[in-house]
Amino acid sequence: MAAFDVLARVVVTAAVLWCFSTSASAQTKSETRGTQTAGPAVKQANSKSAAGREATGKPVAGGSCDFGVVVTTGDEFTVQTTGLTIYQYKKVVVPIPGWGLKDLIFARTRAAIPAGVSVLRIPYNPAKFPPRDESKDTLKDRLFRDLDAELSGYMREVAKGTNCRHYIQILNSISPIGTSNYTVRGFGILNQDVVLGRRIFLYALAFIRIFDGRDFSVVRQSSALINLHHSLVVQRLLGRLVGGPYRELPAESFPTRPEDAAENPALRDGVRAMLTESLDKTLPLLLGVRSAARQSGAKER
Numbered sequence: 001m002a003a004f005d006v007l008a009r010v011v012v013t014a015a016v017l018w019c020f021s022t023s024a025s026a027q028t029k030s031e032t033r034g035t036q037t038a039g040p041a042v043k044q045a046n047s048k049s050a051a052g053r054e055a056t057g058k059p060v061a062g063g064s065c066d067f068g069v070v071v072t073t074g075d076e077f078t079v080q081t082t083g084l085t086i087y088q089y090k091k092v093v094v095p096i097p098g099w100g101l102k103d104l105i106f107a108r109t110r111a112a113i114p115a116g117v118s119v120l121r122i123p124y125n126p127a128k129f130p131p132r133d134e135s136k137d138t139l140k141d142r143l144f145r146d147l148d149a150e151l152s153g154y155m156r157e158v159a160k161g162t163n164c165r166h167y168i169q170i171l172n173s174i175s176p177i178g179t180s181n182y183t184v185r186g187f188g189i190l191n192q193d194v195v196l197g198r199r200i201f202l203y204a205l206a207f208i209r210i211f212d213g214r215d216f217s218v219v220r221q222s223s224a225l226i227n228l229h230h231s232l233v234v235q236r237l238l239g240r241l242v243g244g245p246y247r248e249l250p251a252e253s254f255p256t257r258p259e260d261a262a263e264n265p266a267l268r269d270g271v272r273a274m275l276t277e278s279l280d281k282t283l284p285l286l287l288g289v290r291s292a293a294r295q296s297g298a299k300e301r
Contacts, residue, residue, distance in 0.1 A: 065120040068164035068213070069109050070155075071102045072124050072171045073206060077267070078188030079258035082177060088193050089182070092258035099268050101187065101275065105170045105206070108276055112283035122159055122167075129154065151209070152216040165213045170279075173205035173223045175243035184242060187271050189261065191254045200254045202267060203246035204274035208286055220286045224278035228285070245274035 075097045081090040110119050137145070159167055172186035184190060190201045206224040211217065223232060223244050232243040247270065255261045 064163040065118040066165050067113055067117065068120045068122050068159055068162050068167045069106055070122045070124050070158055070167065070169045071105045072126070072158075072169060073101060073105065073186060074126065074172065075099065075101060076186065077261050077271075078184070078186065079255060079261055080184065080188055081191040081193055082180065082182050083193040084195065094258055094262050096187075096262050096268070098262070099272070101272070104272055104275060105279065108279040109168055109170065109283060112280070112287060112289065114289060120162060120164060122162060124158060129158070148218065151218055152211070155211050156216045159213075159216075163213070166219075167211040167213055167216070169209045169211070170224075171207050171209070173207035173244055175203075175205055178241050187275075189249075189254060189267060190242075198251060198254075200249045200251055201241065201246050202249050202253070202270045202274075203242050203244065204271045204278065205242070205244040206275060206278060208279075208282060210286055222282055222286055224275070224282045226274065226278050226281060228281055245278045247274065 075095060077094045077096045077099075079090075079092045079094060081088060083089065106121055113119055132150075155167055155169065158169075174183055174185045176183050177190065177192075184203055185205065187204050188202075190203065192199045192201070207221070208224055209221040210219050212219050225232075226245045227235065235243065249270075253266065255264065255267075261267055
């Protein structure tokens with residue numbers, strides 16, 4: 001009887017051990033199968049993620065085109081006061097990124113180029129092209145300075161990575177104020193504080209250069225003008241205050257604080273209107289394209 005009890009215990013113990021070993025073996029196989037199937041699942045997810053990145057990636061501007069357009073005017077507005085003495089002179093430059101002048105300039109340039117002609121807008125980073133410090137120039141530098149070579153080298157760097165037949169640069173223009181030694185540049189408002197009172201002028205001065213895409217030589221250039229009947233020299237002789245588009249405003253139009261100019265819709269709309277009209281009149285002439293007015297006139301004849 002005792003021998004039978006011992007034998008029974010051995011059988012039960014063996015059965016229990018067999019159950020544990022079977023369960024452990026099954027769990028190990030299950031984990032192994034899970035590890036094997038996890039590999040392809042992760043790889044597939046990574047592939048989908050990579051495909052998503054490729055689909056949403058932003059293209060880099062470049063390639064060949066007929067016209068490459070570079071807008072280098074900058075988003076700034078000058079609030080300036082001049083008078084009979086240097087003590088009355090004040091000048092503050094206000095940032096105006098919300099005015100959208102660069103987009104407007106590109107849009108008007110694109111509109112002046114005939115349909116079907118390829119146009120590439122080339123991004124411009126002014127930090128990469130600091131202005132030349134002319135105060136360090138020697139007399140020899142000033143006498144023998146090759147401005148054409150400097151302009152060609154400058155545009156070659158700006159347009160690097162592109163291949164266009166021509167390049168159009170729109171930049172700020174500079175003009176003397178009447179017969180004084182003061183100047184105005186780009187976009188701004190001028191307060192002329194004189195003996196008999198003060199006069200306020202809003203101006204929008206742009207300059208256009210067209211480069212040959214092969215050697216980057218300047219083929220045509222001009223200030224963007226509204227009055228095309230007379231050259232700037234003749235306009236100065238006729239008593240024009242500024243060489244370029246400007247208009248006189250009421251005295252209360254001059255901002256009390258310079259920074260208020262950025263939020264002034266009347267100043268913004270005035271600059272945009274003059275800029276649009278001057279580009280629409282000057283660009284077709286430089287590009288050799290007849291304006292819509294001339295075309296309609298020819299049809300009427």
